[in-house]
Amino acid sequence: MKYSLAIYGAPYASQAADTALNFANAALSRGHKIYRLFFYLDGVHNASNLATPPQDENDIPARWREFIEAHQIDAVVCIAAGLRRGVLDEVEQARYEKTGNNLGKGFTLSGLGQLVDAATHSDRLISFGA
Amino acid sequence: MSHDKSILIVNRKAPYGSAFAKESLDVGLIAAAFGQKLGILFMDDGVYQLLKHQDPSEIQQKNSSQTLPMLEMYDVKDIYVEAESLQARNLDAADLLIPVEVISSQAISELLEQQDILLNF
Amino acid sequence: MILHTVNKSPFQDNSLDSCLRVAQPDCGILLIEDAVYAATETANGLLTEQVLSLHKLYALIPDLKARGLLERVKPGVELVDYDGFVQLTEQYDTVQSWY
Numbered sequence: 001m002k003y004s005l006a007i008y009g010a011p012y013a014s015q016a017a018d019t020a021l022n023f024a025n026a027a028l029s030r031g032h033k034i035y036r037l038f039f040y041l042d043g044v045h046n047a048s049n050l051a052t053p054p055q056d057e058n059d060i061p062a063r064w065r066e067f068i069e070a071h072q073i074d075a076v077v078c079i080a081a082g083l084r085r086g087v088l089d090e091v092e093q094a095r096y097e098k099t100g101n102n103l104g105k106g107f108t109l110s111g112l113g114q115l116v117d118a119a120t121h122s123d124r125l126i127s128f129g130a
Numbered sequence: 131m132s133h134d135k136s137i138l139i140v141n142r143k144a145p146y147g148s149a150f151a152k153e154s155l156d157v158g159l160i161a162a163a164f165g166q167k168l169g170i171l172f173m174d175d176g177v178y179q180l181l182k183h184q185d186p187s188e189i190q191q192k193n194s195s196q197t198l199p200m201l202e203m204y205d206v207k208d209i210y211v212e213a214e215s216l217q218a219r220n221l222d223a224a225d226l227l228i229p230v231e232v233i234s235s236q237a238i239s240e241l242l243e244q245q246d247i248l249l250n251f
Numbered sequence: 252m253i254l255h256t257v258n259k260s261p262f263q264d265n266s267l268d269s270c271l272r273v274a275q276p277d278c279g280i281l282l283i284e285d286a287v288y289a290a291t292e293t294a295n296g297l298l299t300e301q302v303l304s305l306h307k308l309y310a311l312i313p314d315l316k317a318r319g320l321l322e323r324v325k326p327g328v329e330l331v332d333y334d335g336f337v338q339l340t341e342q343y344d345t346v347q348s349w350y
Contacts, residue, residue, distance in 0.1 A: 001341065003340075006249070008251075014284075015258070015284045015285075015314075016258070016284075016350075019258075019283060019284060022313070022333050023333060023336060023337065025333070026333035026334050026336065027337050029334065029337075030334065030337050030338070030341075032337070040153065040157075041149055041150065041153050042149075080156070081153060111160070112157055112160040113160055113164065115157060115160075115249075116137075116157070116160055116161045116164055116166060119135070119137055119249065120135050120137075120166065120247070124340055124345070124346065125247050125248075125249070125346075126256075126340065126346045126348065127248075127249065127250040127251075127346075127348040127350075128348070129250060129251075129258065129348055129350030130350065142266075142269070142349075173273075174265060174269050212273075214272065235272045235273050238273045239273045239274065240275075242253055242273060242345075242347060243252070243253060243275060245345060246345070247345065248253075248345050248346065248347045248348075250347065250348040250349070250350065
């Protein structure tokens with residue numbers, strides 16, 4: 001089956017991101033496809049490549065990046081929610097003349113339409129709320 | 131975009147204390163703009179999103195309730211509110227900003243089952 | 252038929268309460284994260300015999316284990332791991348997340 005996951009919780013603030021990542025791994029292990037990961041609300045913080053947890057701790061953003069790269073998953077961060085919370089790519093950094101960017105490798109910034117598209121093109125859409 | 135799937139947005143959070151109400155409304159407007167078959171349900175503290183006389187100007191927030199009438203402009207007619215949630219908060223349909231269909235939890239139970247996709251906020 | 256997931260402790264908010272109010276008989280209810288506290292013998296006792304006979308209750312093993320609850324689960328609640336979580340989403344048509 002085709003799955004899409006909507007992730008609304010920031011890493012460390014709640015368990016939502018961990019639960020979603022564990023679910024995503026289990027879904028692939030069962031032979032399913034992931035059509036899209038959509039990060040919205042505080043979930044956009046999962047895409048920050050500036051998160052620097054202590055070395056012996058679970059690095060959730062890094063685990064997402066590895067997961068997305070290893071399985072070539074479409075991972076979309078809502079651009080409005082991301083900009084609002086300081087998750088920017090190079091293009092947005094230049095556009096708003098900010099001092100840096102932090103969108104992790106494998107993630108793309110795009111519009112909310114991608115959530116609606118994921119909902120209509122997947123067999124299952126599951127919300128992971130905080 | 132496939133339009134045949136039905137989407138129900140389920141709102142259960144009060145406005146302003148978190149971003150859920152505002153960002154959920156954005157999803158509703160986008161889905162409606164795409165011509166998607168869409169319903170929106172308000173229950174639990176989500177019913178407070180519809181309350182009249184909201185003025186968050188002194189807490190530095192936008193009044194998201196002012197955007198609610200746009201749903202009608204986008205032809206979103208299926209707006210439901212759970213009767214039990216209203217009753218528990220001593221509210222009725224006259225306290226709400228936009229026309230809604232007040233339905234029982236039993237009817238909501240059936241409404242949820244009819245959907246292809248549930249978006250939870 | 253819907254799979255409901257709940258992730259809040261029943262002592263913290265009304266997510267499980269609301270879920271039970273609109274859940275159809277024979278639907279699945281999966282307790283995850285802090286909602287696994289509801290799978291134990293709790294003072295507020297939301298998971299009555301009647302609820303357990305009406306709906307299929309599941310709880311996520313890693314979340315129970317993390318909280319020291321594996322030996323405290325009420326009879327009638329079925330334990331699943333993440334593979335089982337995915338399986339449930341295959342069996343049921345949609346997922347309603349209460350959080």
